[in-house]
Amino acid sequence: MNLHILNKGCDIMTLRDYLANPFGKGSNVAPTNLIQDSLMEQFRNLRSSITVKYYKIKEKSLVCHFKLPSRTKRGVAYDVVFEFGLADNPPTSTRSILNLDFQCFSNCPSFTYTYANAFEEMDLLCKWLKKKYERVVFRKDPKLRNPNKIMGYERSIYICGKYLAQDMATQGRIKGIYDRAVDASYSEIARHILDQDEVEAQYKRAPKIETNQDRRTNTATSNTKTPNTPSRYPRSNGSVSTVKSTKSVSKIETSKKHKPSFLSRIKRVKKI
Secondary structure: OOOOOOOOOOOOOEHHHHHHOOOOOOOOOOOOHHHHHHHHHHHHHHHHHOEEEEEEEOOOEEEEEEEEEOOOEOOOEEEEEEEEEOOOOOOOOOOEHHHOEEEEEEOOHHHHOOOHHHHHHOOOEOHHHHHHOOOHHHHOOOOOOOOOOOOOOOHHHHHHHHHHHHOOOOOOEHHHHHHHOEEOOHHHHHOOOOOHHHHHHHHHHOOEOOOHHHHHHHHHHHHOOOOOOOOEEEOOOOOEEEOOOHHHHHHHHHHHHHOOOHHHHHHHHHHO
């Protein structure tokens, strides 16, 4: 039994299909190399910081729960979940999990505000985690970011999907994941997943991660600052002397000009 059937008569989408072309089989739209290269670079940069836990809901389904670090905020990590049905695939199967139909969830803002509505309409969203979002996400269409509810690459889903495909411990096989999975219920797993408002509160409080571009900008700004240097005046012999200000120079010259000489005092004494 499949977890979902796409609308408009489309074939079932597997995770492999999504990673190859999220717009669907037979679509005239295809992801560009630029988008794929950018996502793969993000995957390589974040891979060592990603954590994953595997759960099994009896022999009904496998659940993969990822913690994906934010690229811009220190200490913030998003929850990404994949669920795969096992009704037609026994736990002992060596079949790739990428070939199974799936449902998913992410509280990464790029998914929440752009694709959650579209995934829900296509029956690709985990129903048991829908309450983690604010109701407005599904009451109002994403008119600004995705008005046509088009399926596309979303960074958190793509990166964690790639991690699952390249996990050497399980080799992306049903049996490999099932053997490492912990027995759990949906409610037990949900307790480890943050609500949308909790994620946004963390994001607002967290300090920004300084990027290479930020470092280059800060360095360029500091190099353009002109240091404060003292005034310089030439001496009579051509050398340069440093004085505190022109005001102090004037006081020195004035005091020399009005100071009576020793000879003038002698002359005044003789006249008396």
